[in-house]
Amino acid sequence: MTKVSWSRLMFFTMLIFVLALAACSNDDNSDEASTDDSDARTEESADEGENESADDSSNESAETEPKVTEFDPAFPEQTRAPEVETETELDVEVVAEGLGVSWGMEEFDTNRLLVTQRDSAELLIVNLEDGSVSDPIEGTPEVNNESQGGLLDVTIAPDFDESRYVFMTFSQDIEGGTVTAVGKGVLSEDEASLEDFEVIFQATPAYDGDLHYGGRIIFDEDGNLFLTTGERSDDPIRERAQDLDAYLGKVIHITQDGEPVESNPFTDDEDALDGIYSYGHRNIQGVDFNPETGDLWIVEFGPQAGDELNIIEPGSNYGWPIVSYGIEYSGELINDGIAEHEAQGFVEPVYYWDPTSAPSGMSFYDNDAIPEWENNLFIGGLLPNYIVRVVIENDIIVGEERLLTDEGERFRDILVTEDGALIASTDGGTVYKITAAGEGN
Numbered sequence: 001m002t003k004v005s006w007s008r009l010m011f012f013t014m015l016i017f018v019l020a021l022a023a024c025s026n027d028d029n030s031d032e033a034s035t036d037d038s039d040a041r042t043e044e045s046a047d048e049g050e051n052e053s054a055d056d057s058s059n060e061s062a063e064t065e066p067k068v069t070e071f072d073p074a075f076p077e078q079t080r081a082p083e084v085e086t087e088t089e090l091d092v093e094v095v096a097e098g099l100g101v102s103w104g105m106e107e108f109d110t111n112r113l114l115v116t117q118r119d120s121a122e123l124l125i126v127n128l129e130d131g132s133v134s135d136p137i138e139g140t141p142e143v144n145n146e147s148q149g150g151l152l153d154v155t156i157a158p159d160f161d162e163s164r165y166v167f168m169t170f171s172q173d174i175e176g177g178t179v180t181a182v183g184k185g186v187l188s189e190d191e192a193s194l195e196d197f198e199v200i201f202q203a204t205p206a207y208d209g210d211l212h213y214g215g216r217i218i219f220d221e222d223g224n225l226f227l228t229t230g231e232r233s234d235d236p237i238r239e240r241a242q243d244l245d246a247y248l249g250k251v252i253h254i255t256q257d258g259e260p261v262e263s264n265p266f267t268d269d270e271d272a273l274d275g276i277y278s279y280g281h282r283n284i285q286g287v288d289f290n291p292e293t294g295d296l297w298i299v300e301f302g303p304q305a306g307d308e309l310n311i312i313e314p315g316s317n318y319g320w321p322i323v324s325y326g327i328e329y330s331g332e333l334i335n336d337g338i339a340e341h342e343a344q345g346f347v348e349p350v351y352y353w354d355p356t357s358a359p360s361g362m363s364f365y366d367n368d369a370i371p372e373w374e375n376n377l378f379i380g381g382l383l384p385n386y387i388v389r390v391v392i393e394n395d396i397i398v399g400e401e402r403l404l405t406d407e408g409e410r411f412r413d414i415l416v417t418e419d420g421a422l423i424a425s426t427d428g429g430t431v432y433k434i435t436a437a438g439e440g441n
């Protein structure tokens with residue numbers, strides 16, 4: 001059988017399956033693999049699986065676009081994991097729409113979210129039960145909202161019920177350019193204002209640019225903050241990702257007052273900034289703790305291809321811009337085109353995408369409301385526009401799925417509620433709620 005006819009057979013097989021699914025559900029969880037009619041596939045997957053039954057797609061990778069690099073992975077499971085498919089019937093509900101770029105979310109009260117608006121620098125409350133959206137909360141910081149800048153992430157203090165502290169990241173104008181900044185304020189009892197807002201940390205040096213702020217924050221179990229930054233994109237400032245006297249391209253570990261955590265790996269190194277936890281990153285826009293291992297996982301935007309999923313080890317170097325599984329947007333090789341990290345003394349990504357998943361916010365599904373999703377990782381994709389589901393076994397990526405592929409939305413942040421709903425916010429200002437069918441309300 002030729003590749004083309006196999007593809008067509010597969011297309012119709014998929015089509016029948018999708019139609020069957022649609023008959024019992026009108027959710028948007030259809031499989032996008034069938035929509036690639038370009039016949040541009042270069043993978044050899046057409047040779048695989050023909051002696052398997054129709055419900056076994058385990059030899060097909062979720063990625064159907066041709067690779068843009070010629071790099072080989074360091075180990076077989078490092079890229080293009082087999083496609084998996086959620087069997088649970090899902091409800092996909094639009095909770096809110098018409099908002100701006102909804103960069104960060106936090107569930108501060110059961111089924112109520114704090115949601116940042118990147119460009120307007122507004123902080124809103126979205127109620128997942130009735131879809132209501134509050135007026136902007138007063139007292140948010142002034143931001144530089146050019147290009148990728150603005151009001152970014154939001155989280156609450158571990159003792160929020162008593163302290164009412166809300167922490168946010170944003171791009172801030174200071175002398176010499178802009179920085180990724182962290183600030184905190186107290187949410188008033190009437191939820192109308194943030195009081196006594198103060199900046200607690202600035203990821204210096206400042207740079208006169210408007211790209212790659214990173215900007216995710218998450219609390220650890222000791223009540224300290226992890227902050228992710230970007231390397232400000234341009235060549236040569238991006239080389240500062242390798243420098244321990246700059247907070248660019250780093251994972252940073254600070255207290256609630258913005259001070260370096262004492263146990264940080266470089267506190268005994270006089271030439272290094274004490275807040276640095278790991279380095280050699282490009283632009284980290286997603287972070288969460290793996291609920292099975294307790295490890296800190298991040299996702300970082302690569303150049304053209306080479307988006308990486310990394311497990312963060314203190315003091316380690318993740319290689320950017322010395323090594324990458326991606327190439328420059330111009331098509332040129334990065335450095336000398338060295339991709340293998342470990343051979344060069346850097347930490348290998350646990351997984352990478354080629355061409356891209358354009359990864360933004362992410363969240364582990366630390367819940368049993370949808371049992372087959374438990375401990376899976378969900379990542380917002382900006383372009384292509386879908387949510388990535390990653391299945392992990394012993395720190396190896398064993399499956400990948402793309403969800404909400406037909407919405408045409410840039411998925412900016414992902415959150416799992418206490419009730420086990422998967423929430424996705426988008427650049428188009430939509431908030432989606434995904435639940436097992438019949439359990440959404």
Ligand SMILES: [Ca+2]
Pocket residue numbers: 280308318319320323324341349
């Ligand atoms: Ca890397």
